[in-house]
Amino acid sequence: MGRPRIQETQRKTQQIIFRVTPSEFDDLAATAKRAGLSVHTLARHSTLSKGKRLVIQRSQACDPALLKRLERIGNNLNQLVRRFHQNGRLGKMLQPLCDEIAHIVYSDIRKDE
Numbered sequence: 001m002g003r004p005r006i007q008e009t010q011r012k013t014q015q016i017i018f019r020v021t022p023s024e025f026d027d028l029a030a031t032a033k034r035a036g037l038s039v040h041t042l043a044r045h046s047t048l049s050k051g052k053r054l055v056i057q058r059s060q061a062c063d064p065a066l067l068k069r070l071e072r073i074g075n076n077l078n079q080l081v082r083r084f085h086q087n088g089r090l091g092k093m094l095q096p097l098c099d100e101i102a103h104i105v106y107s108d109i110r111k112d113e
Helices: 022-035 039-048 064-087 094-112
Strands: none
Touching: 022 039, 064 094
16 A cells, blocks of 8 residues: 555645755754754744744653664564465464564553553
């Protein structure tokens, strides 16, 4: 399934280009990093916020190794789902793993509710 089409009124077709000094860019980059945004997203938000202040909330950063491992697990799951759709079945060893993953995911969802 592909990405849903963007409505015509929501498409970003216009560009605004402006130059900044290296020190101005460094300031923007530092602020963007603290906000967890790209420099371009920060500039768009600052421009379109109509006088509202950007509030940066600090959050506990996740371990980069953990994020990388989760990304790999996600890739593996994606491959398994793709093979399931191609073959219509899971291997004998994969079904218990899928059940365990479903149990973990659904138990976390119930905790949040």
